[in-house]
Amino acid sequence: MTIGLQIAWMISLPVVMILLVAVVFTGISLKVTARIDRRYGPPIYQPVIDLVKLVSLKTNVSHGVIFDWGLLVAIAGSSVALLMIPMGGIHPLSGSGDLLVILYLMIFASVGLGLSAGASENPNASMGVSRKLMLGLGYEVPFILILLAMMTYHHTTSLVALVAAQRATGVLGALRFPLSAVAAILIMPALQGVRPFDFVTAPQEVASGPMVELGGKYLALMVIEQSLHTAVILSLMVDLFFGGATNLGIFILKMTGLFLFGVLVNAVYPRFRVEQALRYCWRWPTWFALGGLIMAMVTKGG
Amino acid sequence: MREHKRAKMWTTHPYKWGQKYSLWPIHFCTGCGAIEIPPTMLAPYDASRFGMGPMASPRQANLLLLTGYLTRKTLKYVIRTYEQMLTPRYVISFGSCPIDGGLYYTSYNTINHLEWYLPVDVWIAGCMPRPEAFLMGVNRLMEEIENGTADGYKRYEENIDYYRRNQERTLGKKFLEELKQVEWLT
Numbered sequence: 001m002t003i004g005l006q007i008a009w010m011i012s013l014p015v016v017m018i019l020l021v022a023v024v025f026t027g028i029s030l031k032v033t034a035r036i037d038r039r040y041g042p043p044i045y046q047p048v049i050d051l052v053k054l055v056s057l058k059t060n061v062s063h064g065v066i067f068d069w070g071l072l073v074a075i076a077g078s079s080v081a082l083l084m085i086p087m088g089g090i091h092p093l094s095g096s097g098d099l100l101v102i103l104y105l106m107i108f109a110s111v112g113l114g115l116s117a118g119a120s121e122n123p124n125a126s127m128g129v130s131r132k133l134m135l136g137l138g139y140e141v142p143f144i145l146i147l148l149a150m151m152t153y154h155h156t157t158s159l160v161a162l163v164a165a166q167r168a169t170g171v172l173g174a175l176r177f178p179l180s181a182v183a184a185i186l187i188m189p190a191l192q193g194v195r196p197f198d199f200v201t202a203p204q205e206v207a208s209g210p211m212v213e214l215g216g217k218y219l220a221l222m223v224i225e226q227s228l229h230t231a232v233i234l235s236l237m238v239d240l241f242f243g244g245a246t247n248l249g250i251f252i253l254k255m256t257g258l259f260l261f262g263v264l265v266n267a268v269y270p271r272f273r274v275e276q277a278l279r280y281c282w283r284w285p286t287w288f289a290l291g292g293l294i295m296a297m298v299t300k301g302g
Numbered sequence: 303m304r305e306h307k308r309a310k311m312w313t314t315h316p317y318k319w320g321q322k323y324s325l326w327p328i329h330f331c332t333g334c335g336a337i338e339i340p341p342t343m344l345a346p347y348d349a350s351r352f353g354m355g356p357m358a359s360p361r362q363a364n365l366l367l368l369t370g371y372l373t374r375k376t377l378k379y380v381i382r383t384y385e386q387m388l389t390p391r392y393v394i395s396f397g398s399c400p401i402d403g404g405l406y407y408t409s410y411n412t413i414n415h416l417e418w419y420l421p422v423d424v425w426i427a428g429c430m431p432r433p434e435a436f437l438m439g440v441n442r443l444m445e446e447i448e449n450g451t452a453d454g455y456k457r458y459e460e461n462i463d464y465y466r467r468n469q470e471r472t473l474g475k476k477f478l479e480e481l482k483q484v485e486w487l488t
Contacts, residue, residue, distance in 0.1 A: 030350075039348040043308065046353055052320035053364070059388045061361065124359075203358035215361030215388045 010092045014079045014228065017235075020252065021227035021259075023047050028256075029263040036267040051223065057216035063120045067213075070116025071221045077108035078228035085235045086160050086244060088251035097157045099147060102236065109229060110136060113210050120213035128209020132200045134274050138281030139190040145289035146180045149296040150240060153177070159236075163244040174241040180292030181241050186285040188258070190277065191233045193226075194266040197277055234258050311448075321364070321390060322447045323353040325440065328363035328387075330380055333370010335396040335430050342433040352440055360386040365443075370430075371399035371406055372413040378477055381469060384420055385481070389455045392447075394439055395422045398429045405429065418468040421454035 026047040034041025043049075062068055083093040084102050110132055117125035150173070151157055154165050166173055174181040190197040201209045214222050234255040238244065242258075245251035272280065311319040329339055342349050343356055357363040360383045372380060384391070395416055398404035403414035416422060423446060426439040446452035458465060470478055 034348070034350060038345050040351050041348070042350045042353050042355075045309070046324070049320055049324045049353055052316055053324035054320075056317040056320050057364070057388045058390060061388065203356070207358040208362070211362070212359045213361055215359075219362055 006092050009090050010083055013087070013090065013092065014082055017082060017231040018224050018227050020255075021231050021234075022051070022223055025230070025256070025259050026227070029259070029266075032260070032263050033267045036264075051220055054216055054220040054223075060216040060218060061213070062218075063213060066119040067116050070112045070114070070119060071214075071218065071225065072112075073115065074109045074112030074225045075221065075228065077105050077112055078225060078232055081105035081109070081232045082228060082235070084159070085232065086163055086239060087235055088245040088248040090248065091160055098159050099151065099157050099162075102159070102232075103144070103147070106229075106232065107136070109225065113225070117210040117213075122213050124207045124212040125210050127206045128200055128212070131206070131209065131274055135190060135193070135197060135200055135277060138278045139187045139285075141282060142183050142187050142285035142289040143191070145286065145293050146177075146184055146240075149177055149180045149289070149293040152293065153296040153300045155300075159239055163239050166243040172241065172243045177241075177292050177296060179288045179295055183285040183288035183292060184237060184241060185261075186288065187281060188233070188237065189262060189265050190281060192230055192262050194262050196265075196269040196272045198266075199271055199274055199277065202271060230259070231255075315448075318448060318450075322444050325352070325354050325365045325392070325443070326357040326363045327354060327365040327367045327394075328357050328360055328383065329367045329369060330376075330383060331369050332372060332376045333397065333399060335369030338396075338430055338433055338436060339367070339369060342436050347433045347437060349437065349440070352437070352444070354440070360384075361388065363387060364391050366391065366393045367396060368393065368400055368416065369396040371397075371404065372416065373411050374413065374472060377413050377419060378473055381419065382481070390452075391455050392423045392443060392452055393420060393454055394424045394426065394436075394443060396426050396436065396439075397431060398427055401425055401427060413472070419465060419472070421457040421465075423452045423454045 023045075027044040030046055031041045031044055080093070081102050083091075084098045084105070085091070113132070114129045117129045150162055153176070154162055156162065156165075162173070166176075169176075189195065193200055199205065201211060206212070211219065211222055235251070237258055238251060238254045242254050245254060308323060311322070329336065331339065341347055343354070354365075360366075364387065366380075366384055366387065368380065384393070395401070399406060399412070400416035400422070403409070403412060406412040407414055413419065424439045424443045426435050428435055431439075443452060466478065
């Protein structure tokens with residue numbers, strides 16, 4: 001990959017992913033959720049209308065410098081994490097050890113949101129951030145065990161090498177690490193922050209949590225951050241368990257499949273309380289992930 | 303056909319298009335009208351066809367739904383909520399009570415004329431209006447947004463002295479001083 005092409009992808013890939021998740025995926029999810037509720041639902045381009053509305057508002061309330069920059073830090077963290085992940089043969093930033101960097105950058109985005117929410121001085125925002133960190137505490141344990149299993153088996157911390165290994169042997173990650181894959185599917189809604197794990201942004205409990213003081217252009221920025229985060233989670237899962245793809249189209253198709261799974265779970269299940277979510281995350285997904293790690297250690301080649 | 307019309311407006315007035323088809327209401331459910339909101343939003347009448355989705359915080363919302371009577375106590379919070387919303391903001395008043403006091407017009411504690419304290423864009427009469435009436439009101443508001451006649455927020459800014467005078471008369475000087483103390487309000 002030449003330097004020019006690399007820079008072009010570095011700029012265009014986050015934009016493509018924002019448009020894909022914030023417009024296409026969200027529109028599909030609104031319609032699918034409506035049909036599950038036996039409603040007609042909004043038009044499929046409703047997210048575009050909403051974004052235009054948010055940008056067109058005449059007043060925007062800021063709560064200081066940290067309030068503005070926290071959001072931008074979160075967006076930057078998620079964008080860089082996105083560039084680290086190989087997507088259908090495109091990987092502008094990845095080198096060796098990128099799996100560890102992604103783990104770090106995913107927390108970096110939460111920290112940015114936390115800064116922004118703290119500067120807004122709204123008690124609901126603080127509660128939302130504390131709930132977000134608690135949820136992180138819940139899903140990080142099985143998530144790190146899953147990644148450890150893969151790193152141990154393949155003797156690498158590079159995501160590119162993990163995808164290449166799946167393509168070379170022809171065995172998908174989900175088949176080679178079945179227990180880890182089950183654990184990953186179980187914590188997917190928690191990673192995405194959808195129901196039953198949406199107590200972070202619960203409108204009825206904490207008035208949408210970290211987003212409570214965001215309106216207009218700030219809310220549009222938040223939509224961008226959330227769609228980048230969703231894109232990071234989906235593409236990471238596609239790379240780890242479903243073998244990546246040779247081109248971007250097939251990669252996006254696989255992402256769509258995973259996203260629809262999240263939409264269906266979101267439409268059907270009610271919301272967990274914080275302690276229920278922690279109990280869930282530390283019970284079944286952790287046991288499955290631990291089993292997957294032991295299996296990987298036993299079966300790995302010397 | 304209607305879908306086609308909705309998509310076509312994007313080419314002529316994109317900002318009006320956004321504000322017309324993306325009304326995010328925040329409910330101020332103090333009165334009996336609150337019971338009409340769930341069937342309107344959920345499967346029986348499905349307000350999301352018009353691009354409406356309930357919001358939790360006044361910063362995110364651009365439509366204030368006042369469902370029923372307002373007392374002196376609740377009016378304070380309605381005014382605070384309204385001033386925290388971002389412009390352009392719209393108000394739909396639901397039921398007879400905010401119009402003229404309705405059933406409670408002799409009560410010492412109920413606000414008889416909401417128009418004195420806040421600019422209202424659409425009134426829906428009835429005790430209580432059914433969800434159909436509510437959706438008609440929303441459609442009326444959409445037409446007004448398209449025509450540019452839904453200018454309640456502009457009236458509030460232009461006639462702020464009038465509204466402040468009425469607010470002071472009913473709620474007392476202390477309320478206005480409290481409003482001034484909260485700098486982040488507007």
